[in-house]
Amino acid sequence: MKLVVVSAGLSVPSSTRLLADRLAAATGRRTDVEIETVELRDLAVEIAHNFVTGFPGPELSAAADAVKGADGLIVVTPVFSASYSGLFKSFFDVLTVLDKDAIAGTPVLIAATGGTPRHSLVLEHAMRPLFAYLRALVVPTAVYAASEDWGADGLDERIERAATELAELAGNMRHAPVREEELIPFEQQLAALRPE
Amino acid sequence: MQSGSGMQFGIFSVGDVTPDPTTGRTPTEHERIKAMVAIALKAEEVGLDVFATGEHHNPPFVPSSPTTMLGYIAARTENLILSTSTTLITTNDPVKIAEDFAMLQHLAGGRADVMMGRGNTGPVYPWFGKDIRQGINLAVENYALLHRLWREDVVTWEGKFRTPLQSFTSTPRPLDGVAPFVWHGSIRSPEIAEQAAYYGDGFFHNNIFWPQEHTKKMVDLYRRRFAHYGHGTEEQAIVGLGGQVFMRKNSQDAVKEFRPYFDNAPVYGHGPSLEEFTSQTPLTVGSPQQVIDRTLSFRDTVGDYQRQLFLMDHAGLPLKTVLEQLDILGEEVVPVLREEFAKNRPATVPDAPTHAARVASAQNRKGVDA
Numbered sequence: 001m002k003l004v005v006v007s008a009g010l011s012v013p014s015s016t017r018l019l020a021d022r023l024a025a026a027t028g029r030r031t032d033v034e035i036e037t038v039e040l041r042d043l044a045v046e047i048a049h050n051f052v053t054g055f056p057g058p059e060l061s062a063a064a065d066a067v068k069g070a071d072g073l074i075v076v077t078p079v080f081s082a083s084y085s086g087l088f089k090s091f092f093d094v095l096t097v098l099d100k101d102a103i104a105g106t107p108v109l110i111a112a113t114g115g116t117p118r119h120s121l122v123l124e125h126a127m128r129p130l131f132a133y134l135r136a137l138v139v140p141t142a143v144y145a146a147s148e149d150w151g152a153d154g155l156d157e158r159i160e161r162a163a164t165e166l167a168e169l170a171g172n173m174r175h176a177p178v179r180e181e182e183l184i185p186f187e188q189q190l191a192a193l194r195p196e
Numbered sequence: 197m198q199s200g201s202g203m204q205f206g207i208f209s210v211g212d213v214t215p216d217p218t219t220g221r222t223p224t225e226h227e228r229i230k231a232m233v234a235i236a237l238k239a240e241e242v243g244l245d246v247f248a249t250g251e252h253h254n255p256p257f258v259p260s261s262p263t264t265m266l267g268y269i270a271a272r273t274e275n276l277i278l279s280t281s282t283t284l285i286t287t288n289d290p291v292k293i294a295e296d297f298a299m300l301q302h303l304a305g306g307r308a309d310v311m312m313g314r315g316n317t318g319p320v321y322p323w324f325g326k327d328i329r330q331g332i333n334l335a336v337e338n339y340a341l342l343h344r345l346w347r348e349d350v351v352t353w354e355g356k357f358r359t360p361l362q363s364f365t366s367t368p369r370p371l372d373g374v375a376p377f378v379w380h381g382s383i384r385s386p387e388i389a390e391q392a393a394y395y396g397d398g399f400f401h402n403n404i405f406w407p408q409e410h411t412k413k414m415v416d417l418y419r420r421r422f423a424h425y426g427h428g429t430e431e432q433a434i435v436g437l438g439g440q441v442f443m444r445k446n447s448q449d450a451v452k453e454f455r456p457y458f459d460n461a462p463v464y465g466h467g468p469s470l471e472e473f474t475s476q477t478p479l480t481v482g483s484p485q486q487v488i489d490r491t492l493s494f495r496d497t498v499g500d501y502q503r504q505l506f507l508m509d510h511a512g513l514p515l516k517t518v519l520e521q522l523d524i525l526g527e528e529v530v531p532v533l534r535e536e537f538a539k540n541r542p543a544t545v546p547d548a549p550t551h552a553a554r555v556a557s558a559q560n561r562k563g564v565d566a
Contacts, residue, residue, distance in 0.1 A: 052467030055406055057476060098384075183386050183417070186336075186394035193337045195354050 001170050003033040004070035008040045008077040008088035009113070016113045020076040023111060026163035027074070031171055036070075038063045040087050043056050047087065050094040058141075064095050064102070072107045072170035073136070075127075079114035083126045096134055104135040107169040109162050111143040120144035137173075139165035202547035204536050205530045206246025207239055207522070208281035208438065208505040211259035214512035215349060217460040222512075228258050229265070231515040236269045238519050240276040242526020248279035248311065248505060251558045253320050254550050256462075261295040270304035277550070278304055281402070281505065282313025282381045284341070286334040287324035289358065293338075294345040294366040302371070306551025311379040311400055311436075312339060313386075330357070332387050339378075343395060346375035371549075374558050377549040379436055379503075382414070389414055393421030393433070398549065400436035401498075404507055407476055408497045411437070415498040432546055436503035437494055440479045443524045446484035453517075454481045461511040484528040491529075492536050502548040504533070 003008070005024050009016030017039070024035050040047070046057035056064060067073065077088040096102045110127040123142035131138045141162040149155045209232055215222040223231065236247040247269065249259045259265060266278040278300065283293060293310075295480055301308040314331050321328040337355045344351050345366040354360040370376065379398040382388035383406060388492065392399040399418040403411040422433035442457075444450035451470065458481070470505045473479055480490040491504065509518040547553065 049472075053405065053464045053473070055410070055476075057468070057472070096314050122423045183390060186390050189332075189387065189390075190340060192341075193333055193356050195356065 001031060001033055001071035001095065002069060003027060003035050003072050003074065003170075004076045005035060005037040006040065006067065006073065006088075006091065007037065008085050008091070010041055010078065010085075010087075012041075014078075015145065015147070015150070016076050016078050018150075019111055019113055019143065020074055022159050023074045023076070023109060023143065023163060023166075026159050027072070027109075027167050029167050030164060032168035033072075038064050038066060040091050043091065044087055047090050047094055051090070056094065060094070063091075067095060067103050068099070070103075070106060071107070071165055071173065073103065074109045074111065074166070075131075076111040076113070077127070078136050079112050079119040079122045081145065082119065083122060084112070084130070089130070101135070103131075105173075106136050107166055107173060108136040108138050108141070109141075109166040110138055111145070115147050116142070117146040117148065120146070121196070137169060141165055141170055202541065202545070203424050203501070204245040204277065204503045205234070205532065205533060205550040206244045206248065206277070206279075206503070206505050207508050207525075208246075208248040208250070208279075209259070209509050210250045210507070211252060212255050212510055213256040213258060214462055216514055217456045219514075225258050231509070231518075231545065232259070232265065233269060233272075234515060235518055236276065236278075237272060238522045239526075240273040242522050242530075243369065244522070244526055244530065244531070246277045246279055246503065246505060248281035250281050251284050251315070253323060254317060254336070265460070266308065267300055267303050270300065273307075275307070275309045277309060279309045279379075280311050281400075282311045282315070283314045284320065285312040285338050286331055286502065287320055288338075290338040290342040291345065291361075291364075291366060292356075294342050297376050298346065298366065298368050298370050299358060301376050301551070302368055305405070306371050306555075308551075309377040309549070311381045311383040314385075326357070328434065333357075335388065338390065339391065339395075343375075343378075343380045346370050348438070348489065371551065372555045372558075373553065374554045375555065377551075378385045379434075384410075384414075386414070386417055389418040390421055391417050393427075394425055396425065396427035398434035398436055398502070400503070400505075401519065402438035403478055404440040405477060406440040408432065408478065408494075418500070420493065428546075429544070431499060431542065431544060434503075434546065434549060435498055435501035437493060437498065437501060438478075438505055438507060439494070440477075440507045441487045441490075441521075442481045442531075443484050443487055443521060445483065447486055450481050450483065455513040455565040457513055465511075478547045484524055486531050488532050488536070490565075491533055495537065500537070500545040502546065 005020045007020040043060050046060040050056050077084040108131050112123055114188045143158050143162050213228045237249045251262050253260050262280050297310050318328050337357055351364050379400040380388050380392035381400040401411050401414050419430035419433045423430045442450050442454040455470055480487050508521050551554050
């Protein structure tokens with residue numbers, strides 16, 4: 001399956017990217033995956049430009065095509081101000097403003113990183129509703145990693161459980177159909193307006 | 197239209213009142229309206245074929261009453277085709293559009309056509325008592341009625357969005373019994389390309405703010421559907437494109453002079469750099485030769501086409517500069533474009549529509565029927 005990983009980490013190296021890579025690797029141990037990673041940091045300027053000009057630049061356009069064509073998504077954000085980062089949200093804003101169905105029906109594993117475990121419910125209170133709104137299929141287990149989780153018990157287990165769920169859900173889905181531009185024939189548009 | 201490639205070249209104006217970022221000065225509405233007229237007259241003087249004005253009903257734009265302005269310009273020109281970019285088919289009463297543009301067509305001796313569009317300002321719908329959620333449906337129903345009003349002397353009609361008409365005659369009847377040519381303009385709605393194709397009307401893609409691949413997708417769709425509806429082959433569909441240029445003899449001078457206007461432009465300012473934007477969209481800032489090369493490349497994207505309009509007078513550029521730009525466009529760029537576009541243009545590709553040609557073709561059809 002075509003697995004696309006979206007990471008909104010800002011530092012290099014980034015714990016957000018680290019978590020994203022571990023989730024991708026765990027998924028790859030369960031099913032054949034072709035992994036493409038989208039680093040939003042590299043797209044930050046093009047994302048801002050998209051808001052101003054209304055169209056995506058070349059790099060952003062390629063990333064958007066990858067996400068739209070994915071059989072499964074792993075999306076990981078750092079927690080900022082009790083939510084996903086603005087950059088993370090902005091990417092999905094520009095992705096779906098022109099195509100509201102861009103990731104409808106796509107299996108998604110949601111994950112987040114933060115400095116303290118007190119923010120872990122961001123996944124349930126911010127991330128899950130966002131992807132539910134976009135009509136993606138979010139797997140039941142969401143993975144949060146606070147600084148103290150790295151090296152502690154429990155994170156591995158959650159990564160493995162979430163990866164299993166994503167691999168199974170994506171495996172059960174038929175390959176994502178290439179969405180054709182829908183066109184209503186003009187006669188049909190006219191007919192719909194004729195008074196009864 | 198001048199003979200040559202069968203193409204029409206012209207300009208289209210948004211009619212924005214924008215401060216000149218280099219001086220901070222904002223023209224008055226009166227100055228801007230007069231400037232639009234001066235620009236149209238200059239277009240005729242330098243040998244361009246078309247002047248089109250936008251339609252807006254909110255500041256900072258002035259052209260709320262396009263046929264008034266175009267009628268005035270018609271009286272002061274001999275050859276220029278007067279058009280719009282666009283006329284709001286959604287919020288204007290189609291009966292009034294039928295009347296206004298038929299009147300303009302008579303006064304201008306046939307030098308009038310019209311481009312239908314849906315506008316880009318959401319609140320304009322409620323200002324005219326319409327529902328924005330019905331945008332596409334309004335465009336479909338209103339145009340269907342307009343199309344009949346120009347072709348049938350007596351119309352009885354009932355629809356969803358307007359008072360029914362019983363034995364109604366829109367006056368004046370179109371000049372020589374031939375309706376003004378209609379373009380349908382859209383940037384991103386395939387429904388509008390489909391509508392243009394259904395009627396065999398022209399399709400104008402205002403590609404100035406968009407990458408070429410997108411323009412190609414929309415024009416290809418229109419051409420395919422034009423052929424599907426039996427109006428001719430795909431290459432016989434009538435296509436128009438937007439463009440946006442700023443020129444000086446030396447390209448560095450053009451870039452230097454235009455940059456502050458670009459950086460502060462209401463539509464795309466404070467975003468990508470001028471260099472990024474020119475590489476991603478048809479905006480060309482440079483020498484006349486660069487503008488010629490870029491414009492000729494449009495044909496590689498959409499095939500041989502009929503009308504090329506340039507946006508020349510926005511983002512606060514002073515009138516004097518715009519008139520200089522039109523001199524360069526008319527004297528150095530368009531003559532070369534006419535010549536180059538005419539090369540290798542298949543004889544089967546139709547010329548740009550004119551009233552005279554449409555009258556002749558209507559008479560031919562009558563002759564065949566009789």
